[in-house]
Amino acid sequence: MxxxxxxxxxxxxxxxxxxxxxxxxxxxxxxxxxxxxxxxxxxxxxxxxxxxxxxxxxxxxxxxxxxxxxxxxxxxxxxxxxxxxxxxxxxxxxLLEGRNLSQLLEDNSQGPLDVPDIVDIAEQVADALAYTHEQGIVHRDLKPANIVRLTDGAVKICDFGIARLGHDIGFTSKLTGTGIAMGTPHYMSPEQIGGGHIDHRSDLYSLGCVLYEIATGAPPFDLDDAWAVLVGHRDTAPQPLRSHRSELPEFLDRIVLDLLAKTPDERPSDATALRHRIIAARSISEHPETTGRYGRYGREGRMGRPPALSPMLAHPPSAAGSTSHGHAAGGQDPRASRLPSWTYGMTVGHKATGSSALRTTPPDHTAGLTGEWTTPSGPAGTSAGGYASRERPTPSPEQIAVLNSRHSAGLSLGRLGRWDEAGEVHRSVAAEREHMLGPDHPDTLGSRYEVGFTLSRTGRTSDALREFVRVTEGRERALGPDHPETLAARQETAYVLGQLGRHFEAHEVYAAVLASRERTMGPDHPDTLRCRHNLAFNLSRLGRIEDSYRMALEVAEARGRVLGANHPDTLVTRYEVAYALGMLGRWTEALQTYRDVAAGRTHALGGDHPDSLAARYEVGISLGRLGRSAEALDLYRGLVDDRTRVHGPTDPETLRARHGLGVNLGRLARWEEALAESRDVCAIRERVLGPDHPDTLVSRREVAVGLGWLSRWSDALAVYRSVAESRERVLGPDHPDTLASRNDEAHCLEQLGRGGEAVELYRRVAALRQQREAGRP
Known part of the structure; x- marks a missing residue:
């Protein structure tokens, strides 16, 4: 301009x-x-x-x-x-008149700031974060360059450009598929790195990194290699501040180390509690009786007004020629090949510097539209987005802000697993947005999308399908059939169709979405690859295992090329490859693939991450299928211990691992132990999941198997019959699982010498199976 x-x-x-x-x-x-x-x-x-x-x-x-x-x-x-x-x-x-913290460090020759300045900055930033977190907004990229000290001593947080309302963390997180939010490595929380749930406590961790740097002159993990920095955040305890600078007060050291706790639950509960703690500690340190106890801070007290500085904006521009990879333009960093692809957009420099690139965040292919343009640029009566405004009054910014805040509250309820309450909030906001903005306004459709999501999470799958179809139709009218938001709604429609067992229809939708994504985004775009992954998954549910295997293998290779071999999305698809190999009976290959996935997930996400534990479970399944039950038994014992420690003894996944342990005890002919394990697991599942839950029935059947092998056929018959009756009641008389249970019952009758009853039951099962096959399209 x-x-x-x-x-x-x-x-x-x-x-x-x-x-x-x-x-x-x-x-x-x-x-x-x-x-x-x-x-x-x-x-x-x-x-x-x-x-x-x-x-x-x-x-x-x-x-x-x-x-x-x-x-x-x-x-x-x-x-x-x-x-x-x-x-x-x-x-x-x-227009801000001041210097950001990175520049203040540079002005001080990268030396740390005075203690009064540090504590005052900490208090003011905590106060601002307390406010933004109450609005449901997490900054996600808090760093020295985003915190400005004005000439009057006030502190302001800048650049909420990559903040997200609720769980929506945009295009960069979609590159990971696990919630990793793009930030600056020196200030990223472990949960950002590991793809865990991100909330306000992630900002507190980043604040701890900032305070560490302005107190010592360097961030807590001051390394040149981005991957080493990330691993440091995840696995390494930071050195106490006082080991770098002995005159720092003990309370500041304790506060910063608490902020840098590896798990969110170990950090201060929120920014308000942090601010109160800072104020209380400062009050004690400034009391005359404490003079000298905290060294320089105790003698000097509060910081005075800083000297006047020249006007500047919140985010200072970078010097010409700088690059986002921390090495000279035109040169190739030899370390880059060793870094995960999802770290390439991060700052890899030695530490925060006094200039940072003027930047906007990458395009967000998943975020919904949010309100109208402030200044119309289209024809009279039409906003720049093309939505007619003559038939309804333009809502005030206050009304829009209130609805945005309530929308954020609904997202927060969803993150807490309170899906029913989240659904009520989203339905209410959707109704008001529809009245205020119109049924096809992107904000209205965004709320409708969230309604559909909460319905799917609460088991109301048919209702969710209707909602997603409605959103898809609205977005096609408002945005066009190939718009990323339209495709996202269509893809969610396909997923829900799969949940309903309507895999043929799901296949058609996935195929259409994939064609559109390939045409508009290209074959290697992360959203295109995600759709191809879903299509491969659905193919396996259609029984097209060879097709599923080939497509999953292609997607895994593409993701490995684009994202890296140990990227969580790549590993998810390799997991699907292993599943298809198992379905094809290629268990040796499946075992090796599952082991590779487990190792990759442990390296990238940590050994206790649910995905890492899930891959270990599948390794055990593969070992059992290959007749290596002794190895499987050892694996399951360790997995049960880890699941119990991480998730508790009654968690469904802990019980699943215990079930695998019992099965392999049986395969080793240790039937008394297998029966005891199966009974215990069955009793817990019945109490936790319910008597007719599929997992409960699987455990009850395993009890019957153990009884049969111990020649207690009368007892086994009663258990087999109860499983068959439950499945018939829940699934129907001709469901494959029900028919399998009736066959188990007939086998028991044979063992008891009741051949006539067994033959009659076998005939009944065969007739039901033929009817089912005849009715299949």
């Missing part, structure tokens, strides 16, 4: 503050209100750019602006306005 350009007849650009790879930041004059502001402008995208990318970038920018504009707190940068002018997206913010 040219100097002195006037945006929307209101914002006159005066001085270029910074320029980065994606745009520019200008000091500007708000002609309407007569004040200076900062205007962040994205580079205009030329006609050579992919149109899908351009649409998504606009939507993502709008979403970023809505999130930021809803925040009103002295510790958060104020966003005044946003919109589009002559094809350029812009964001209008308050």
């Amino acid at each position: 040219a100097e002195t350009s006037l945006i929307q007849g209101r914002y006159r650009l005066l001085d270029l503050i910074g320029r980065g790879g994606m745009g520019e930041v200008w000091r500007a004059q708000d002609e309407s209100l007569g004040r200076h502001v900062a205007v962040k402008c994205l580079k205009p995208l030329g006609p050579q750019q992919d149109q899908s990318f351009t649409r998504v970038l606009r939507e993502r920018f709008r979403r970023e602006a809505r999130v930021a504009a809803a925040l009103q707190h002295r510790g958060v940068t104020v966003v005044h306005d946003f919109g589009e002018h002559d094809g350029v997206l812009y964001l209008v913010m308050e």
